[in-house]
Amino acid sequence: MKFGKRWLPAHILVWAYAVLLVVPLYYFLASAFKSNDDIFAHPFAPPKSLGLHNFTTSYDTAHLGLAVVNSGLVTLFSLALTLLLAVPAAFALARSTGRAAGVIEKVFSLGFLIPTFAALFPTFLLAAATGLFHTRTFMVLFLPATALPLSVVVLVQFMRTIPPEMEEAARLDGASTFTVLRHIYTPMCLPGIATVLLLNFLTFWNEYLYSLVIIGPDPAQRTVQVALPTLQSVTGTDYGVLTAGTVLTLVPVWVVYTVLQKRMQQALVSGAVKM
């Protein structure tokens, strides 16, 4: 018996932790359909009706619709720019044998030692100096920079597995460096690109601190992560509305996770490890 009696304490502890992970989420989902009185009287009871009243309230008071669009735009453009910068860079580093490549990789890995909160003020100054303070544009330019170290490292790993003979053959046919990148390396490391996209989708969509300070509180510009905590002060202690808003912001991530579960897990694991 591989999992005999002696495993019982382990089973109990693990499932207890699993419950700790699920209960708050269940509480959130259930509360999103309840009134405040209901939440306090029966916190764990399933909702009696599936009215969307709380959702519409939170949607309206925090302008969540606009915020979702803003988050979507920032995430989409940042992802595109990240790929545009990281793929050529990884291509250069993967093929290079010189010392420069090693130095560049070291410079990139320095990024992990930058204290997020301390760099916030200089970044704010940069935004002010470029005239892009309180705009989404600055975040679109800034977020790819934060994602570069990890993205480049992951892509380099994938590109190093492409046999050099592929390129040599193409070169004999007169292909330029750019053609090699476009028609050999990019198609062959699509799994790597998918990993980078998924990983950065999560970080960009979930980014809070810099969006809060740089984009600011203007409802026309702010992202969903900045809009969400405002529910806390706008609605006071209306938990139904608060939880409904939170549930709304989780939907896009949840959909992607459920559809691409395997891929997403691999991306998260490889991303964290290669950092």
Place this chain on the structure above:
Amino acid sequence: MTTLTTTPDGGASTRRRVPAPASAGRRPPRQGGTVLAVPALAWYLVFMLGPMVAIFVIAALHWPGMLQPVSFAGFGNVRTVLHDPTFWDAVSNTAIQLAVAIPVMIVCAYMLGYYVAQRPPGHRVIRYLLFIPGLISTPAKAMVFYAALSPDGLLNGALKDVGLGSLTDAWLASPSTALACLIALDVWGGIGFTAVLFAARLSSVPDELGEAAQLDGVGHWRMMWKIHFPVIRDYVGVVTMLQFLWTLFGSAQHVLLLTQGGPGTSSTTLSFLVYQKAFIASDLGYSQTVGVFLFLTGLVGLLVIRRVFRQTY
């Protein structure tokens, strides 16, 4: 950071050093294109290293607010910071946070990862659930904890239901429990995701290792710590480093969202102090001096962790 690239397939990176035999004698045609790394590098220098350097510059300035005149302060800010009791409160809070959160997180996550890697019944469900904290944004996590810990929230409600009403508290607003709540949030979210990382690495440890030990009658407890742990020791080090840096640099977002460092200074961590001095108290030199201190703490911590987890076989 070479230690950070220890992966099962990391061997691929050495292959390039060997020149292809076909191109021996003449310059291999696949040179060129190094210039393609320039845009990314430029981007990185402007948006990441620029602000990083600025931290050190501003730390040497006397700058009492955005629109105030700036003057050179040298080490003046360092003296101010070191004589400020708030700074020392933040140091001790951060020390407590790191000393409690990191060991609890890593030890629990390692055991949980080992459990999942053995593929017990239901391990797929567990694995799916463990990813949850990795998916939820910081504000959403903070909302979860706000709803759970506020005076009329989930925890107090549950306590009342089981007849322990006398134990209820305003958890986030009480000086004695505010920091503990923030640590609980770090640990709650950290264990799950870290465990998945360990599980992924443990599943690539050869099965023969465990089987041989099992024939010798080694129990799971010893198997976990005496046989598997040494094999993935350096990997545990990498993950510990990540969690250390995240806790030191990033977890102050929870402070910002839940307690604002209060009540008093009871939940002010170093990272939050940087934010507070820059954006609330408008003492920019002070703020960035603490930033330099954070950077050095991160660097030293990294080197120490790397040394502790150095592969010993």
